[in-house]
Amino acid sequence: MTLKIIVSGPRGRMGKEAINMILNEENMELVACIDRINNGKMLADIDGMPDVHVPIFVDSKQCFESIKADIFLELSIPDVAFTHTVNALKNGLRAVVGTSGLTKEQIHDLKILAFEKELGCIIAPNFAIGAVLMMQFAQKAARYFPDIEIIEKHHDKKLDAPSGTAIKTLDMILETREDKEQGHPNEKETLQGARGANQSGVHIHSVRLPGLIAHQEVIFGGLGQTLTITHDSYNRQSFMTGVKFALNKVNELTELVYGMENILD
Numbered sequence: 001m002t003l004k005i006i007v008s009g010p011r012g013r014m015g016k017e018a019i020n021m022i023l024n025e026e027n028m029e030l031v032a033c034i035d036r037i038n039n040g041k042m043l044a045d046i047d048g049m050p051d052v053h054v055p056i057f058v059d060s061k062q063c064f065e066s067i068k069a070d071i072f073l074e075l076s077i078p079d080v081a082f083t084h085t086v087n088a089l090k091n092g093l094r095a096v097v098g099t100s101g102l103t104k105e106q107i108h109d110l111k112i113l114a115f116e117k118e119l120g121c122i123i124a125p126n127f128a129i130g131a132v133l134m135m136q137f138a139q140k141a142a143r144y145f146p147d148i149e150i151i152e153k154h155h156d157k158k159l160d161a162p163s164g165t166a167i168k169t170l171d172m173i174l175e176t177r178e179d180k181e182q183g184h185p186n187e188k189e190t191l192q193g194a195r196g197a198n199q200s201g202v203h204i205h206s207v208r209l210p211g212l213i214a215h216q217e218v219i220f221g222g223l224g225q226t227l228t229i230t231h232d233s234y235n236r237q238s239f240m241t242g243v244k245f246a247l248n249k250v251n252e253l254t255e256l257v258y259g260m261e262n263i264l265d
């Protein structure tokens, strides 16, 4: 079966990489793109894009209503990712969402919609297998080391903070870690934000710098020891094996899955 795919965010760093991957896969076909600009043009008309006759739509609803497709791949920006994905599911498409920054409420709403429509939807905070393992290792370590700080480091074009990966890491850690406040009970910030974000006592620090791609350290502190679990993505190809896996897998699903760890064997 050939999977007909619509990509949102085709001019972006992830979108470009994903389109190249899709065009090289025998069982995948790119049938349309959703972008912020270039409505009515073909991908081939856009500088730097592959020479393929694939239509571009600005309005996601119009795109899903007029193009026959199986899967929607969302790789644009947080502000539009939810609406795009709702429109995809309402029009009978399955969805793979890589865009970060969806709220817990939005994820919940998508879960209900996917369930009602009996359609697969994968929300992947991080497609890189190494990052998924890093989160799983961190979840295991949290059972023994409840004092934890997460440092996520990204390029300075990133719109959301903390990263989707850091939030998912925290969610997974909180499933196994005992509740506890960290640091000195009387600690005070003399510069606001110095201790980062704090949820259930776990602190998250977001670093944004040119030169970085996507990196995370989870640091565990114990008596006389620390444990650091680190993952680094040095380019966007690091995500593509996961994107390909999710596009193939979502077709077998009839509900929403949040996190690649729930679909990897």
Ligand SMILES: NC(=O)C1=CN([C@@H]2O[C@H](COP(=O)(O)OP(=O)(O)OC[C@H]3O[C@@H](n4cnc5c(N)ncnc54)[C@H](OP(=O)(O)O)[C@@H]3O)[C@@H](O)[C@H]2O)C=CC1
Residues within 6 Å of the ligand: 008, 009, 010, 011, 012, 013, 014, 015, 034, 035, 036, 075, 076, 077, 078, 080, 097, 098, 099, 100, 101, 124, 125, 126, 127, 128, 157, 239
């Ligand atoms: N899950 C994962 O493993 C990964 C997730 N990501 C996430 O994927 C998303 C994209 O990342 P990245 O490619 O680096 O970001 P980019 O900024 O490079 O790309 C985003 C693209 O979306 C476009 N865009 C803006 N508005 C719309 C719209 N309404 N419809 C369609 N496209 C639109 C932007 O256009 P313009 O620039 O003209 O505004 C831009 O081309 C981010 O949320 C990021 O966090 C990234 C890497 C891995």
Ligand SMILES: O=C(O)C1=N[C@H](C(=O)O)C[C@H](O)C1
Residues within 6 Å of the ligand: 100, 101, 125, 126, 127, 154, 158, 162, 163, 164, 165, 166, 213, 214, 215
């Ligand atoms: O914006 C990015 O680049 C990335 N976003 C995702 C996130 O928010 O965790 C995944 C990866 O870290 C790259």
